[in-house]
Amino acid sequence: MKALVFISVKQALEYKEHPDPIIKDGFAMVELKAAALNRRDWWITQGMYANIKTPSILGSDGCGIYNGEEVIINPSIEWGSDIRFQSDKYKILGMEEDGTFAEKIAVRKNNIYKKPAHLTSEEAAALPLSGLTAYRALFTRCAAEAGDNVLISGVGGGTALMACQFAIAAGANVYVTSGSEDKIKKAVALGAKGGANYKDRDAMKNLGKSAGGFDVVIDSAGGAGFDMLLRMCRKGAQVAIYGGTTGNIEKINVPNLFYKQISIHGSTMGSDMEFKKMLEFVGEYKIVPVIDKVFDLKNGNEAVEMMAGSPQFGKLVLKI
Ligand SMILES: NC(=O)c1ccc[n+]([C@@H]2O[C@H](COP(=O)([O-])OP(=O)(O)OC[C@H]3O[C@@H](n4cnc5c(N)ncnc54)[C@H](OP(=O)(O)O)[C@@H]3O)[C@@H](O)[C@H]2O)c1
Numbered sequence: 001m002k003a004l005v006f007i008s009v010k011q012a013l014e015y016k017e018h019p020d021p022i023i024k025d026g027f028a029m030v031e032l033k034a035a036a037l038n039r040r041d042w043w044i045t046q047g048m049y050a051n052i053k054t055p056s057i058l059g060s061d062g063c064g065i066y067n068g069e070e071v072i073i074n075p076s077i078e079w080g081s082d083i084r085f086q087s088d089k090y091k092i093l094g095m096e097e098d099g100t101f102a103e104k105i106a107v108r109k110n111n112i113y114k115k116p117a118h119l120t121s122e123e124a125a126a127l128p129l130s131g132l133t134a135y136r137a138l139f140t141r142c143a144a145e146a147g148d149n150v151l152i153s154g155v156g157g158g159t160a161l162m163a164c165q166f167a168i169a170a171g172a173n174v175y176v177t178s179g180s181e182d183k184i185k186k187a188v189a190l191g192a193k194g195g196a197n198y199k200d201r202d203a204m205k206n207l208g209k210s211a212g213g214f215d216v217v218i219d220s221a222g223g224a225g226f227d228m229l230l231r232m233c234r235k236g237a238q239v240a241i242y243g244g245t246t247g248n249i250e251k252i253n254v255p256n257l258f259y260k261q262i263s264i265h266g267s268t269m270g271s272d273m274e275f276k277k278m279l280e281f282v283g284e285y286k287i288v289p290v291i292d293k294v295f296d297l298k299n300g301n302e303a304v305e306m307m308a309g310s311p312q313f314g315k316l317v318l319k320i
Pocket of ligand 1: 133154198246
């Protein structure tokens with residue numbers, strides 16, 4: 001088969017002939033039609049990930065054909081039976097197991113799900129990792145509900161944008177932050193009520209005031225800006241953090257945290273049940289993941305390079 005192979009850190013992925021996957025017991029072959037990128041793929045190409053193995057095939061998101069039907073793949077492997085956290089055997093598709101940037105993939109049969117009927121294969125490929133992470137952070141961890149004031153930081157992020165779409169569908173009053181005014185406008189066009197540039201402290205303060213504070217905050221940046229998000233919270237707010245794009249949080253105003261009874265939840269990916277519920281939610285509200293650009297698999301490096309500057313609004317998808 002043809003695949004985009006990860007040969008070495010900080011080197012372009014190579015589009016080349018690669019041995020077909022071996023189908024072990026309990027696994028099945030999916031003929032892939034589309035895959036999508038996540039920040040994780042970028043971290044791995046830059047050597048910023050644990051236990052990197054080469055050569056290997058990256059990609060956690062995929063849609064393809066299995067048994068004559070269009071399917072999508074749950075990239076969350078061996079979550080286990082505890083809804084609170086993943087098992088010690090847990091892994092994410094696309095390192096260490098070969099991923100979706102290829103014509104074929106061997107996956108556990110119980111990680112294969114029917115593609116939501118209203119989505120094209122490219123749209124469906126954009127959904128799994130971001131959809132699952134957004135669903136758990138928003139609904140399981142933060143119990144977001146209709147009428148809540150929800151703030152999504154860095155809406156240009158693939159998972160953040162999915163969380164924004166889910167929260168709007170659930171009837172929340174959704175506000176966003178971004179480093180780009182244009183991305184804020186695009187989020188408003190999708191149904192967000194407003195936003196602010198996270199680089200502008202006054203604009204952030206004003207957003208918090210004009211919205212009347214936030215019941216739920218979903219963040220993947222961490223770093224120096226996190227304390228401002230906490231200051232924008234209402235009493236009893238639920239805050240989920242699923243990424244650390246801007247690094248560790250060195251300073252938190254502690255009285256603000258305890259006086260307002262704020263809960264901060266770490267969140268990663270999600271369980272099999274959450275994946276199933278996420279697909280039901282997406283089907284019920286006919287949510288269509290936003291795609292910024294589709295590339296042919298053989299040009300996948302252009303998509304990886306695009307991730308360096310994050311100009312995109314929506315997912316980068318590979319057509320296979
Ligand atoms: N734990 C998990 O299960 C899980 C799952 C998915 C992702 N993640 C992590 O979450 C992060 C985002 O991943 P992704 O794939 O969704 O990423 P992505 O599409 O690459 O998003 C990156 C976005 O981060 C935003 N950003 C940059 N600086 C920021 C700041 N100071 N404050 C707020 N936002 C800022 C930017 O938003 P604007 O363009 O709007 O400025 C940028 O578009 C990564 O760190 C990733 O590793 C973790």
